[in-house]
Amino acid sequence: MxxxxxxxxxxxxxxxxxxxxxxxxHRARTIPEIAEVQRLDARLSELQDQLAAAQTRLGDLDREQRKAESDVDQVRTRAERDARRLEAGQVSSPRELEGLQSEIASLRRRQGELEEIVLDVMERREEAETRRADLEKEQEAAAEERSAAEERRSTTAGEIKDEEAAAAERRTRVAEEIxxxxxxxxxxxxxxxxxxxxxxxxxxxxxxxxxxxxxxxxxxxxxxxxxxxxxxxxxxxxxxxxxxxxxxx
Structure with missing residues (x-):
């Protein structure tokens, strides 16, 4: 030729x-913020799953607490009813008196056990609430970090696009001469x-x-x-x- x-x-x-x-x-494909945004997207997805699990955990503890408090109320109500019977002298025999006193004592012990259960559930719920709050803060921080990374990515991509447009224009002119x-x-x-x-x-x-x-x-x-x-x-x-x-x- x-x-x-x-x-x-x-x-x-x-x-x-x-x-x-x-x-x-190549620069456009390998902008560091692309990988950073992808990493943060994965982290946000992970946090969302963890938040959903934390919310479910709180719901379970709420139901457990309501059940425990209801059990306490039932035992307390029964103990108070028996105590009123005892105070009112509504007992016909020594055996019945002894049985009622024994039942009241048993109910008081059971009430104490159930109240301990309520306290335990409340402590676990407080921990779960703290966990959810921590996750929400981390999610907010990750979202802000992603937004900043996305802005940097867009800025860099725009600069590269401008350079590509200028180079492509020069290439067209040179190619026309060949x-x-x-x-x-x-x-x-x-x-x-x-x-x-x-x-x-x-x-x-x-x-x-x-x-x-x-x-x-x-x-x-x-x-x-x-x-x-x-x-x-x-x-x-x-x-x-x-x-x-x-x-x-």
Missing amino acids: KADPVHQMRLLDLQELDSALGRLA PADLLALYTRLRDQYSGVGAAALRYGRCEGCKLALSTAELSEIRVAPSDEVLRCEDCRRILVRTTESGLQA
Whole structure:
């Protein structure tokens, strides 16, 4: 293939812009805040599950406390009723008196046991309430942290987008200056070789594969017409001669 040396040099400008666009695309995919937002989303989801469990726990304890308090009330009511009978002298025999006194004593002991249960439930409920409050605070802090990270991500993404737009505009202008057949070859090679379709020959080394050319290869390049489109024998990319090619005899 033949191409004006000026157009071949423009391939290097095009390659530089394509490489810059590739780096910008990589930056857009790897903005640190993207991973940070994902981490915080996972944490918020985890906290939401923990809060739901804490709320369920509180509901269970509320029911347990109401049941324990109801049991206390029932035993207290029965003990007070028996005590009133005793005080009113509504006992017909010593055996009945002894039985009533025994029942009252038993009810008082049972009341004390149930009141201990109520206190235990209240303590556990207080702990559960503290746990829920702590989770809510942590959730609020994580949500604020996520909002800040999302704002930073959006700012960085916007800056990258602006850079990409400017680079893409420059690329369009440069591509329009390159003949269609040369541009098609460059594009095909760029797709084939990891985004690099053209490389400079600099001081006897291909900048595409970073390998030094042999003496024989350099000799062939020295005598090749300036409009000949060269290819690197090792990486097969377009090899563009420059003033720094190191071709002086």
